Amino acid sequence: MQLLALRAQFPALEQTLDGYPLCYLDTAATSQKPQSVLDAMADFYRYDNANVHRAAHQLSARSTAKYEAVRDKVQAFVNAQRREEIIFTHGTTEAINQVAWGLNQKLDSNSVILVDTAAHHANIVPWQQLAQRTGAKVIAIPLADDGRIDQQAYQALVAQSPSIVAINHVSNVLGTVNPVQAMVAQAKAAGALTLVDGAQAVAHKRVDMQEIDCDFYVFSGHKMYGPTGVGILYGRYQQLDTLTPLLTGGEMIEQVSFDGTSFNTLPNRLEAGTPAIAEVIGLGAAIDYIANLPQAATQKREAELVNYLQTQLQQLGGITLYAAHNDNCGAVAFNLNGEHHQDVGILLDQQGVAIRCGHHCAMPLMHSLQISGCCRASIGVYTSHEDIDRFIEALSSVKAMLID
Numbered sequence: 527m528q529l530l531a532l533r534a535q536f537p538a539l540e541q542t543l544d545g546y547p548l549c550y551l552d553t554a555a556t557s558q559k560p561q562s563v564l565d566a567m568a569d570f571y572r573y574d575n576a577n578v579h580r581a582a583h584q585l586s587a588r589s590t591a592k593y594e595a596v597r598d599k600v601q602a603f604v605n606a607q608r609r610e611e612i613i614f615t616h617g618t619t620e621a622i623n624q625v626a627w628g629l630n631q632k633l634d635s636n637s638v639i640l641v642d643t644a645a646h647h648a649n650i651v652p653w654q655q656l657a658q659r660t661g662a663k664v665i666a667i668p669l670a671d672d673g674r675i676d677q678q679a680y681q682a683l684v685a686q687s688p689s690i691v692a693i694n695h696v697s698n699v700l701g702t703v704n705p706v707q708a709m710v711a712q713a714k715a716a717g718a719l720t721l722v723d724g725a726q727a728v729a730h731k732r733v734d735m736q737e738i739d740c741d742f743y744v745f746s747g748h749k750m751y752g753p754t755g756v757g758i759l760y761g762r763y764q765q766l767d768t769l770t771p772l773l774t775g776g777e778m779i780e781q782v783s784f785d786g787t788s789f790n791t792l793p794n795r796l797e798a799g800t801p802a803i804a805e806v807i808g809l810g811a812a813i814d815y816i817a818n819l820p821q822a823a824t825q826k827r828e829a830e831l832v833n834y835l836q837t838q839l840q841q842l843g844g845i846t847l848y849a850a851h852n853d854n855c856g857a858v859a860f861n862l863n864g865e866h867h868q869d870v871g872i873l874l875d876q877q878g879v880a881i882r883c884g885h886h887c888a889m890p891l892m893h894s895l896q897i898s899g900c901c902r903a904s905i906g907v908y909t910s911h912e913d914i915d916r917f918i919e920a921l922s923s924v925k926a927m928l929i930d
């Protein structure tokens with residue numbers, strides 16, 4: 527499909543800001559949504575709206591069937607062995623909190639948790655909280671000078687027999703890609719449980735749970751052309767089955783009396799309360815959308831766009847790029863030398879260009895790079911070379927205004 531036709535499927539892209547056509551380079555924060563996702567959610571509310579798993583009536587049966595069909599879809603999307611290994615959460619953050627809470631009983635003061643220095647706060651703070659509850663120790667896996675994980679240091683840390691290893695698949699700031707399969711294998715050989723944060727990977731790469739072989743893999747719907755408010759916790763059945771539920775209440779029980787309560791089996795055990803039904807259905811439409819894209823061509827085009835962004839920024843001059851490698855995925859991090867990232871972002875916005883500025887919920891990474899923050903331009907399936915040219919042109923005028 528031509529890019530113009532593809533872009534036309536994303537209504538939010540067709541707007542102007544202060545007279546400038548929107549140039550959306552903030553897909554890593556949240557992607558725009560195709561019409562098919564918007565329609566799936568609207569249709570659900572218009573025709574099927576009912577709670578799931580509960581009532582005897584037809585609307586509820588339809589709603590439950592649609593909701594559960596998305597579980598099958600996600601199972602196929604990530605190649606999980608069983609549909610019960612797919613838990614619907616409200617996002618990556620909740621998914622990691624569920625895992626960290628669920629491991630309360632498994633850690634003690636001798637336990638070590640290894641965490642990627644470049645991790646998002648969602649993949650740091652829940653582990654710190656778990657450490658506080660159990661006496662375990664969190665150790666950061668350092669980055670090498672090239673901004674990637676220092677694999678030698680990682681091996682030395684893995685030799686300390688950690689209980690948990692929590693890493694990015696793709697960094698939300700730098701776009702660097704961790705060799706997750708090899709890192710998981712090393713962690714497993716040392717007896718650790720592994721969690722891979724795939725929030726920035728799933729929109730750009732096919733992920734296969736049998737290949738990566740991690741215990742937990744988590745991601746959010748809204749970064750993969752789906753709605754906000756829904757995310758996925760994939761877990762190996764045996765691991766999920768022994769997690770203490772973070773939320774308790776309706777849906778997740780088998781028997782309740784004032785003498786005690788028994789819990790339901792997976793997946794319900796970890797899905798307390800009314801789920802985000804419309805959002806799950808929207809996520810199903812987003813998966814269909816991704817599945818219908820020509821996979822190899824899309825990945826190649828996105829890789830070219832990231833490289834184009836990197837080289838155009840380099841050619842502009844006066845720019846510091848962070849961890850810019852050929853095989854980075856989705857995002858490019860930079861600063862305009864001598865200028866505050868926030869000023870750059872605000873001035874770009876005045877020309878219709880949307881990028882993200884700040885610490886990107888990755889303060890330890892900022893400390894490691896010895897900066898307070900940076901700008902990030904990120905791409906999606908709808909990003910064009912013209913978007914990047916417009917961004918560079920706008921940045922050039924910002925540079926002229928601030929520096930020249």
Ligand code: PMP
Pocket residue numbers: 554555616617618619620646648649694696697698723724725726746887
């Ligand atoms: N991890 C990564 C790598 C992310 O990019 C994000 C979102 N910026 C999160 C976790 C948190 O995702 P959410 O806010 O959807 O829970």
